[in-house]
Amino acid sequence: MGAACDEVALMSGPLDIALCTTQGQDVPGPIVPDAAPAPARGSIAIDNLSVIFGQPDKEFLAVDRVSFGIKPGEFVCIVGPSGCGKSTILNAVAGFEAPTEGMVTLDGAAITKPGADRGMVFQQPGLFPWKSVRANVAPGPRMAGRSDREAYRLADQYLEMVGLARFASNYPKTLSGGMQQRVAIARALVNRPSVLLMDEPFGALDAQTRAMMQETLLRIWADIRATVIFVTHDIDEAIFLGDRILVMSASPGRIILDIPVTLGRPRSADISLDQAFLSIKKSCLDIIRRESLLAFERQA
Numbered sequence: 001m002g003a004a005c006d007e008v009a010l011m012s013g014p015l016d017i018a019l020c021t022t023q024g025q026d027v028p029g030p031i032v033p034d035a036a037p038a039p040a041r042g043s044i045a046i047d048n049l050s051v052i053f054g055q056p057d058k059e060f061l062a063v064d065r066v067s068f069g070i071k072p073g074e075f076v077c078i079v080g081p082s083g084c085g086k087s088t089i090l091n092a093v094a095g096f097e098a099p100t101e102g103m104v105t106l107d108g109a110a111i112t113k114p115g116a117d118r119g120m121v122f123q124q125p126g127l128f129p130w131k132s133v134r135a136n137v138a139p140g141p142r143m144a145g146r147s148d149r150e151a152y153r154l155a156d157q158y159l160e161m162v163g164l165a166r167f168a169s170n171y172p173k174t175l176s177g178g179m180q181q182r183v184a185i186a187r188a189l190v191n192r193p194s195v196l197l198m199d200e201p202f203g204a205l206d207a208q209t210r211a212m213m214q215e216t217l218l219r220i221w222a223d224i225r226a227t228v229i230f231v232t233h234d235i236d237e238a239i240f241l242g243d244r245i246l247v248m249s250a251s252p253g254r255i256i257l258d259i260p261v262t263l264g265r266p267r268s269a270d271i272s273l274d275q276a277f278l279s280i281k282k283s284c285l286d287i288i289r290r291e292s293l294l295a296f297e298r299q300a
C-alpha cells in the first residue's frame with residue numbers, strides 16, 4: 001500500500017500525497033510533508049448577479065442583483081420560499097446557468113462552466129441503477145484522467161468516508177434512500193472539489209435519517225474543509241449546519257438577511273434546545289413566514 005501511494009505521489013503531485021496522508025496508512029515519513037489538516041479552499045464572490053429566463057418578449061426575473069461573498073471553508077446555508085431562485089444561484093456557481101448580469105467567481109476566476117473544483121448533490125441521488133455503488137463513484141476520477149485502478153481506489157476511499165465501504169459492490173436499489181444519498185455525496189467529493197454545492201440534499205429523507213445525514217455531513221466537512229453552499233427549506237437544518245444563513249425574498253430572489261450562526265462546533269442534535277439556537281431561529285422565522293406568504297399570494 002505504501003509503495004502504491006509513493007508511486008501515485010510521484011506521478012501526480014501534492015494532491016495524492018494529501019490523499020495518502022488522509023488514509024493514514026503505512027506511508028513512510030518523508031512522503032508526508034505536513035500531517036496538519038488540509039488548508040481551507042474555495043473563496044466565492046457573487047457580485048450583482050441577476051438571472052433572467054425566457055424570451056425578450058416574455059422575460060422572467062428569477063434572481064435580482066444578488067451579491068455576497070463566501071470565505072474558504074465556510075458553510076453557508078440559503079433558505080427562502082419555493083421559487084425564489086435558490087437553485088438558480090446554486091446553478092450559477094456550478095456553472096450550469098450563466099448570469100444575465102453580474103459575475104460569479106471562485107478563487108478570483110470567473111465561473112463560466114462546470115468544473116471538477118465544484119461538486120454538486122441534488123435532492124435525488126441520481127445513481128445509475130445498473131452500476132455498482134463503487135462504479136457510480138469512480139467516473140469522476142476516470143474523467144479527470146486517473147487509471148481504472150486509481151479511480152476505484154479513490155471511490156473506495158470516499159465510500160469509506162461516508163460509511164459505505166461495506167456496500168461498495170452493492171447495486172443502488174439494495175440501499176436505503178439515506179445510503180444512496182451518501183453515495184451521491186461520495187461521488188461529489190471524489191475529485192476533491194474546493195466547493196460542495198447541495199440543493200436540498202436531505203429533502204426527500206425521513207426525519208431520523210435526515211438528522212443522521214446532517215451529523216454525517218458535518219463530520220465529513222470537518223475533514224475536508226471545503227466551502228459548502230447548502231440550500232434548504234428547513235430553518236432548523238440551516239442553523240444546525242451553517243456558519244451563516246442567507247435568507248432570500250420571494251421571487252424575484254434577493255438576499256434579505258445574512259445571519260451569522262454563533263454556535264460552537266462540533267454540534268450535536270441536542271443543540272436545537274439551546275437558547276442561542278432558539279433565538280437565531282426566532283430571528284429568521286418571522287421574515288421567512290412573511291416572504292412565504294408573499295410568494296404564495298403571487299403564485300395564486
Ligand code: ADP
Nearest residue numbers: 053054062081082083084085086087088089251
Ligand atoms: P427555488 O430553487 O428557490 O425553488 P428556482 O431557482 O428553481 O427556485 O427557480 C426560480 C424561478 O425561476 C422559478 O419561478 C422557476 O420556475 C424559474 N425557473 C427556473 N429555471 C428556469 C428555466 N430554466 N426556465 C424558465 N424558468 C425557470
Ligand code: MG
Nearest residue numbers: 086087088199
Ligand atoms: Mg430549488
